[in-house]
Structures are given as C-alpha cells and as structure tokens.
Amino acid sequence: MKQGAFVSILIFVIAFGTISLNCGKGEAPMAPKQDEAKEFKFLVEQFADLAIGRFQIPGFENLPLQQKKLLYYLYQAALSGRDITWDQDYRHNLKIRRTLETIVKHYKGDRDSENFKKFMIYTKRVWFSSGIHHHYSADKIIPDFPKEYFSQLVKNSPDGLFPLAEGETVEDLIAQLTPLIFDPTIDAKRVNLDPTVDMVTHSANNFYKDVTQKEVEEFYKKTINKDDPTPISYGMNSRLEKKDGKLVENVWKVGGMYSKAIEQIVYWLEKAAGAAENDVQKNILELLIKFYQTGDLKTFDEYSIAWTKDTVSRIDAVNGFIETYGDPLGFRASYESVVSFRDEEATRRVEILGRNAQWFEDHSPIQDEYKRKEVKGVSGKVITVVGLGGVTSPNPPLGINLPNANWIRKVHGSKSVTLGNISEAYDKVSEKAGLVDEYAYSQEEIDLNNKYGALEDSLQTDMHEIIGHGSGQLKKGVATPKETLKNYSSIIEENRADLVAYYYFMDPKMVELGLIPSLDVGKVSYNAAIRNGFLQQLRRIKLGDNIEQSHMRGRQLTAKWAFELGKSENVIEKKIKNNKTYFVINDYQKLRAIFGKMLSEIQRIVSEGDYEAAKNLIETYGVKVDYQLHKEVLERFAKLGIAPYTGFICPVLEPVMKGDEIVDVKVEYPMDFTEQMLFYSEKYSFLPTKN
Ligand code: ZN
DSSP, X not given: OOOOOOOOOEEEEEETTEEEEEESSSSOOOOOXXXXXXXXXXXXXXXXXXXXXXXXXXXXXXXXXXXXXXXXXXXXXXXXXXXXXXXXXXXXXXXXXXXXXXXXXXXXXXXXXXXXXXXXXXXXXXXXXXXXXXXXXXXXXXXXXXXXXXXHHHHTSXXXXXXXXXXXXXXXXXXXXXXXXXXXXXXXXXXXXXXXXXXXXXXXXXXXXXXXXXXXXXXXXXXXXXXXXXXXXXXXXXXXXXETTEEEEEEBSTTSBTHHHHHHHHHHHHHHHHTOSSHHHHHHHHHHHHHHHHOOHHHHHHHHHHHXXXXXXXXXXXXXEEEOTXXXXXXXXXXXXXXXXXXXXXXXXXXXXXXXXXXXXXXXXXXXXXXXXXXXXXEEEEEEEXXXXXXXXXXXXXXXXXXXXXXXXXXXXXXXXXXXXHHHHHHHHHTHHHHHHHHOSSHHHHHHHHHHHHHHHHHHHHHIIIIIIXXXXXXXXXXXXXXXXXXXXXXXXXXXXXXXXXXXXXXXXXXXXXXXXXXXXXXXXXXXXXXXXXXXXXXXXXXXXXXXXXXXXXXXXXXXXXXXXXXXXXXXXXXXXXXEEEEEESOHHHHHHHHHHHHHHHHHHHHHTXXXXXXXXXXXXXXXXXXXXXXXHHHHHHHHTOOSEEEEEOOXXXXXXXXXXXXXXXXXXXXXXXXXXXXXXXXXXXXXXXX
16 A cells, blocks of 8 residues: 655745745746635536536544644645556656646647647546546547647747656657557557456556566466465555566565655655554554555555554545556556545444444345354444545545455454545536436436435445445455456455445345435435446446446446346336336335345355356446447437536645644645646656656
C-alpha cells in the first residue's frame, strides 16, 4: 500500500493567514474558486461520457483542532502520490499531461474555435482517467480533433514551457506524442485481460518492462514459497524489468523508483504521526513510513495488521499501493489514498452487521468446510471522505475492504468501510431515478425503488464489504485466488461478495435485526441486480465491445447465470413492452435460492482454486454482450442525457496560520474541474517525465 520519504525542497508561502505549498520554480498555484451559491451544487458539468460533481464534508468544522490537523496532513500525503498513478498507468502519461497542460495554460491562438473546445474535452478526459486510457474500459481515448491541430497547438505555445528532454526540440515532441495520442493501434489498452494473448506485453501499463507473461509467471513460480502460511504480497510495490538479461523488481520506495513523490508522502505522514490521536495510530503511521522508506513487504504486512486492529481512532487513511485491477496478472498495485473520519451515526448500522457476521457465516449456503469457523474482527464503518488521491480520484469507489492479503484477513480480520458522503453525492449527481424509470418494467418497481433505493444502496455496499468479502475460507493447501484463478480472481471475488449480499437481502433475519423495515428492500436489491446486470450497465460500454471491467463482468455473470438457472421455472422473464426489452422477476424467494446455489459454487471455486470452472463461468456469462440488446440500451440511454460515469472536484483543505502554528483548517469547495486539475499539477508534480 504505500511508501514515502523525507523532503527538503519545500517552500512554504504564507499569505493572508493560509499556507500553501509550492514546490520548485514557476508560478504560484492558482487559488481555487469558492462556491458562493447558498445551495450546494452537486453537478458541475458534463462532457463525453463523464459527469463532474462535488461532494460535501459534513461535520468537519465541528471536529477538534487536532483531528483537523491530522486530516490536513493525511490529505497532503494523499495528493503527493498523484503522479505515481499517472506513471503506473502508462509510461508516457506524465509527458503527455504536461504537454496538454502547457497548451491549456499558454496557447496563444483562438480559444473559441470548435477544435479548441474538442481539445479541452480530450484534456479533461485524460485528467479524469489519470492518463490517456479510459478509467473504466482501459481503451485508449482518441481525440476528436485532427493531429495537425495538435501540432498547431504546440507550435503556438511558448517552447520553453514544454517538458522537453535533453536536446529535444518541439518538433521532436510533436513527432513523439502524435502517434501515442492518435494512433489507436499503439498501446491500445492499459490492461488487456484476453487470455489468448500475452497479457503483459499487450497491456500498456507501466508495471512491466521488457518482459513477457511467461517470464513473469516463471519468475514468481520460483520466488513464491507455496508452503509459507504468511506470504508477503509478492510484486505489489515494484516494476518487474529486465536488467542485463536478468529479471529484477525495481521497487517503489524512498531511494528507488518514484522516490521523489514517495519522499513527499513520507514528509506529510511524519507530520501526521506527530498529530496522531493515540499511540496505536502513531505506530500505524510509523510502520507505513518505514515501509515507504524500505520497500520491505514484511513491514507492509505488519502495518496492515496494526491498521486492521485499530477500530478506535476516528480519523483514518488508506494510503499506498492497493488496487491490483490494473495488472492483468494481479501482482502490482496502483497507488491510492482515501482520507476520512468516522460517521458515528451511520456506523451503528454497520456494527449490527459486524456483530452478527458469525451468524451470517454459519447460515451461509456454502459447504461447511469453506465456512470460517470463527469470523474474526470483521469491522465495518461508514466514513466521511475528506481527501482522495491516486486511482480513487476523481472517481472514488462506494466501499473499500482491506487489507488484501488473504492470510491477514483470515488470521486478523479485515476492515470495511462505506464512503457515506461519496455515496450521497453519486446519487445526487447521477439522477439515478431517471435511469431506473427507463429500465424498470413496472410502476411498482419504480415506486419501491423511490421508497427504499437509498437504504438498499448503502446496505448493499455494507453487506458486500462486511459479510461478503469478509466471509469464507480456502481449502487447506490451496494457494491464494490470485495464484490459482489468475486473471479471473478479481471478478470471482467481487461476484462472491455480491452474492452473499443478495442471498441475505431476502432473509427475515435482516428485518429481525432492524436493518430493513421489510423484505421489500430486498426486492429493490434483486430488481437492481437483474436490471443492472442485463441492461443498465451496458450503457458504459461502446457498441461492439465486450465487458472488461471486473465489477461489470461480475454483475452480468450474476444476472445471466441466475436467468439460466431459473429458466425451467420462469423465475426471471424477458418481456417486451412498446418495443423495449425488460427483465422481470416472477418469484423472489426462488431467485434467492438460486443466488444461494450460485454462491455455493463460487465459494467452491475460490476455496479449491478451480481455474477452469472460473474461466468457464465468466467467459460464458460475464464477458460477451448481446449486440442487439446493447444497441437498444444505448439508444434508450442516449435519450436520457445522463453521463455514464461520475467523478468529483475535491474539497480543498486550507490551514489557518498564526505564526508557525496551525490554528484552524478550513474547507473550500472549488467549482471548476480544469482549475483543480491545473492546481494539482502545479502543487504535486514530483516525478520526472520519464521513469
Ligand atoms: Zn468488492
């Protein structure tokens, strides 16, 4: 998850009682514009397939000063790793970003032309995705303006401001970047999960250099000790590359790859450790710092265990190399950070789930030998997000469950969080109601969703994270799903967690525990699962493409497989009304039984590491899209005028200074996405263009 180091190049600029950090030369960062409107504006703008929204931090101003300071330091640490994500996603991303930003800031030509508008849309899409590949589909984003125009843009901006290498001219820059940006065949996919090709060489990410999939697999076959009950997360924090004919891990740490950004992270983590709420939290932050300084994965495990055990501190941060979706082989993790404080009220609901986790495990439809005899330390909470960094920005998840290491989860438990204020903002922005109205078959389905949709949504996330990811165990002697299920491991794991939630959503126990007022909430969940898996989510895919993204594959797998299993009894029915296709559930209890059957099989696949079964299920139900149906979904969606993806302009934390002392921290809510992206790039550009 993380790293960091010490930094001596910081220049503090103190003005008007606030402090801002300005690294190196050049202009001072622009002050973000404040929101002056009385009513909070959740949706700011839409372009291409993206909506840009904002989220609030309710309750921040009432926190004690010490907690505000701690949040501020962690927020700075989060943003300090921003460049790492860009570089991990593609080795040319930083150079391209800096070139685009130079044009945005300094282009001297006509800024009202159609082409310039198209250029701005392209640039904003690149910012949103932290690179030139789509954040969700992983396909290269191709600009709508001609390449000749790109060359004109560069030539009409001041030469000296471009990120030129030693001896490189502006002409060279244009010649290098034009094919990278415009040619759809070069580095076409950030991550390629097609099992029929070499997934390493066909993925454009920067996790491997000059190595083949076969070489990677052989390398880890030799390195990984299968009998180790407490294995480290091999390869998590490095690039695997060839040096003098030998494979070596180029480690992301202080003094290693990405050192400059990691030093900044460590600088802020050290301040955070000094402002910790208690000794437990101080120790956690110090372990994280040590990990960033040494790159030692044993230290990372120590950190993860300590972090998992801390359920007392109110302030929390995920910071490090966490998400393995970006690596087709699932070894290397992308940088991310989520800085938050606990929402005490909403956390009460989650605690009920956590307290009853053993009951859920005992009553699960999976085979007894794959149940955890003792569900340990499943702790869940609802958090209020203060800051985001890396892959969570500007497009955060709704829930997080960590740590990733299976043995730690089994021995020490895991921590699960729901991002409360983000969830709310997503709902406000995406005008969910409009979507449901379009794809739901009956008025009853729409009414139920209006009544219970918000509760169902957050509960679904809580159950997925707490009793879903937190459940089950591997058969003795079977390696981790990452090793056995390989490229299918993430999808199977997401599907497994979803199925646990679905199975229990229609259980009277949920009513008994006071989590839902009636099983109607479960109906809302089932309707959403089928509607989304068959129809709604296809809006996110280009016509003619198959599904690549893990969560989406998992959702379609759930819907299509359930349909198939219930076919003889017509449990789910395909209906046509006014030339529109719908999927309708005829019997909710029967569907519940089917979900139970599916869960049992998915758990068996995970527990036994049955690669062939995983492959067969996912390739049969999760990947392929019905062309005609897809076309219809897109046409219906286009009429609604809603962007499929949402991201956020993040709040800005500004300390109020009295001399050298922080006496308060204020939250500002900027209104302009472009300004925020330029502001981040001014303040947090720590890595060289080429790594
Ligand atoms: Zn999940």
